[in-house]
Every structure is written in structure tokens, then in C-alpha cells.
Amino acid sequence: MISFAALVSRDLHIATRAGGSVLLAISFFAATTALFPLGIGINPSFLFRMAAGVVWVAAVFACLLSLDRLFEADYEDGSLDLLALGPLSLEGVALAKIVSHWLTSGLPLTLVSPLLALLFRLPQAASVALAISLLVGTPAVSAIGAIGAALTISVRRGGLILPLIVLPLLTPVVIFGTGAVLATLDGMSNGALPLLAAFSLASVLLAPFATAAALRLHLAA
Amino acid sequence: MFELANPKRFMDVSGIALPWLAASAAVLIAVALGLGLFLSPPDYQQGDTVRIMFVHVPAAWIAMMAYGLMAAASIVGLVNRHPLADLAAKSAAPLGALFTALALITGSLWGKPMWGAFWVWDARLTSFLILFFLYLGYIALWNAIEDDVRAARAAAVLALVGAVDVVIVKFSVDWWNTLHQGESIFRSSGPLIAPVFLWPLLLMAFGYTFLFLTLWLVRIRTEILTRRCRTLLARETAR
Secondary structure, eight states: OHHHHHHHHHHHHHHHSTTOSHHHHHHHHHHHHHHHHHHHOOOHHHHHHHHHHHHHHHHHHHHHHHHTTTTHHHHHHTHHHHHHHSSSOHHHHHHHHHHHHIIIIIHHHHHHHHHHHHHTTOOHHHHHHHHHHHHHHHHHHHHHHHHHHHHTTTOTTHHHHHHHHHHHHHHHHHHHHHHHHHHHHHTOOOSHHHHHHHHHHHHHHHHHHHHHHHHHHHHHO | OOOOHHHHHHHHHHHHHHHHHHHHHHHHHHHHHIIIIIISOOBTTTBGGGGGHHHHHHHHHHHHHHHHHHHHHHHHHHHHOOHHHHHHHHHHHHHHHHHHHHHHHHHHHHHHHHHSOSOOOOHHHHHHHHHHHHHHHHHHHHHHOOSHHHHHHHHHHHHHHHTHHHHHHHHHHHHSOOSSOOOOSSOTTOOOSOHHHHHHHHHHHHHHHHHHHHHHHHHHHHHHHHHHHHHHHHHHHHO
16 A cells, blocks of 8 residues: 555656646647647637547547656666565556556646646536536546556557557547536436446456556567 | 477478368358358348358457457466467567558448448457557567566566456446447347358358458467577577
């Protein structure tokens, strides 16, 4: 438990200092989200309908940005070997990495999303639904992304392969995440949020095992 | 090193089986196409367009079967560390991707006259498209990692993580309201389709299966020979 907390706080310190990735993720998120209305059309009558999709896709990409460095830095300087030998199991290490990644990408994006919802003239209730869907869904992005990050350690062109591997597995998150917001806009309930929560829970619980398996095969070589 | 008994036995057995598999595939596909394209009647609603079914449906079946074989081979490769299992999984992926693409393209061509659209985002089509991307990611991962053993293990993990999508594709027409045809053949109360359509369909499915097996064996044999060449080359340069 102490090692878990220590690992999480170490990653948080690395991510939040000057060269860290938290502000980068937020800036990328904001810039991408702002670009879409310019490309698709600024007519306010359909601006609010594209809000959920645009914000969700931009959030997924912003989380993907910091994913390929998730294990890379530790692998390069040998810390991953030490972590594998340490008191925390590799599954615990993977979970700690997922938690710290979410705290430095998913959570800040969730907190910023209501501001971006203003860009799309999203009604208040839908804006709240968007923030809740991001809060519930971004852990799944971190979890499934961690599997991809562990598989592509020290791969040449690894940065381009990671999205190709991870995005097909993340489609349910985007579908249900935007579904939750669209349900609020249409005034109906469609069960998207509970399904999103179930998917998130399942992926956070199961991803550490796949991630640890992937880490082991890279460490064994 | 790689001169284990098993690859040699595999090369011998597959060398004998290949001509038979290829011939069976050719005959079955020819008969099925003849029956389906020429000798079966047009559908009372769809007319002659229904004949795309004979190419589209078996391709989709083989696409899912290929992923299942890939996942099974991945498990054997991870658990038993059998080197041929890794080669089998690697070889199945491009073939599965091709059958998936064939199903997607023929399905689009069928959708335009039937539904008025080349593509709809319903559950069956979306999950099948995701299957295609999973195949591409798997192939990309194999090509990206240089060490063969690490590549095999990483790809095996990826194949198993993505295997849940095959289940989703199969049950998508039950779990969601889809435009795509519901389950009409593999039902517990028997197929809904008339025998005059069912026979060409099943023959084509068998034909595609033999085609897949033929190409699969050819690819595995090629992989074995490639690795033998690489070993010999390494020995030469080491001397």
C-alpha cells in the first residue's frame, strides 16, 4: 500500500513539474476542441450537438499524447527493472501507473471540460452530463491505454502504433460517453452512463493483468 | 536451434496436404458460385441483388473464424511457448484482415441497393469495422518489434485483449436494434433460410475455409523457410 502510494506520488511529481505533461494535455485538449467548430461550422443551431463528440475525441487524443511515455522513461533508465523486483507486484505497478496517468490527464481534462462546453453553447444539464461522462470514462482510457503503452515499449515508431492498437478498444468509451450527453440533450435516458461506468470499472480492474503480462515479456528479453 | 522435429514434420505433412486443400477450395468455390450466381432463383424482394449474400456472409464467417484461430494460437504460444503457434497466429492475421475487408466491401455494395447507404453506424457494422482495425493493429505490432520472441508474445497479448470483439460482433444483432440482418442461420430452432439459398451459402463457406487453410499453411511454411534462411545467413556471417 505504501509502495503503491509512493509510486503514484512520484509519477505525480514528475508530471506536474515544469517539463511535465499536465499542462500540455490541457492545452492540446483546448486547442483541438477549439479547432473543430472552425472546421465543421459555427452555426449555433447544430454546434451544441457536435459538442459531446468533439470534446470526447479531443480528450481521448489528449490522453493518448502522454501514454507512450508511460513506461518508456522507466524502461530506459532501468527503473522498470527495479520496480519489477520491488515489493509491489507488476500488476500493482501497472495499476499505480494507470492511477497516476488518470490523475494527470483524465482528471484535469474533466475539470476543464465545462469551460470548453461554453464554446459550443451546450445547455447546462448537458454540460454537467459531459463532465460526468468524462469523469467516469477517462479511467478506461488510461487503463486500456496502459495496455497499449506496455505492449509498445521500445518499439520504433511506437508513437504511431499506440493509437492504432488502443483506439479500436476505446470505441465503446466514446460511444457511451457521447451517448450519455446526447441522452440529456434529447431529454431521454438511454443507460449509456451505467454502461460506461461498467466498462470503466471492468477495464480498470482487468487492464493491470494484461499490462503486467506485457511488461514481463519486455523485461524478460 | 530451430531444427526441432516439429517444424520439419509440419513441413512434410503440410506439403502433402496443400494440393488437396487447394483443389478442394477451388472445386467448392466454383460449385458454390455456379449454384449461387446462376442456378438459384432471385429473391422475391431483393431480386438478383441477393446473390451478394453468397460472397458476403461466408467472408464474414471466415473473418471471425480467423480471429478465433489467431486467439487460440496466441494462447498456445503464450502458455506452451510453442514456436509454431506464434507463426500460426502471425500468418492468420493478414488473411483474416483480407476476409474482413472483403466482407466490409461486399456488404457496402449490398447495402447501397438494399438500405440506400453504403454504410450505417449500426452495432454489427461498427463492431465488425473495429475487428478490421484490431487486425491492422495486430499486424502493425508484429512488424514493429524487432525481436521475434518479444513480438510474438506482445502480439499474443493484443490478440487476446481484442478477442472480446468477436463475441460482440456475433451477438450485436441480438443486443442492439440493428439495421443488419438478425441471426438467421445459426439458430437453435434451425435456419430461417430456404435450402436453395442455404446450400450455396454453406458450400461457399466450406470453400472459403479451405481457401483460408491453404493460404494459411502456405504462409506458415513461408515463415518457417524465412527463419531457416535467416539462421543459415547468421551462421554464414558468424564464420
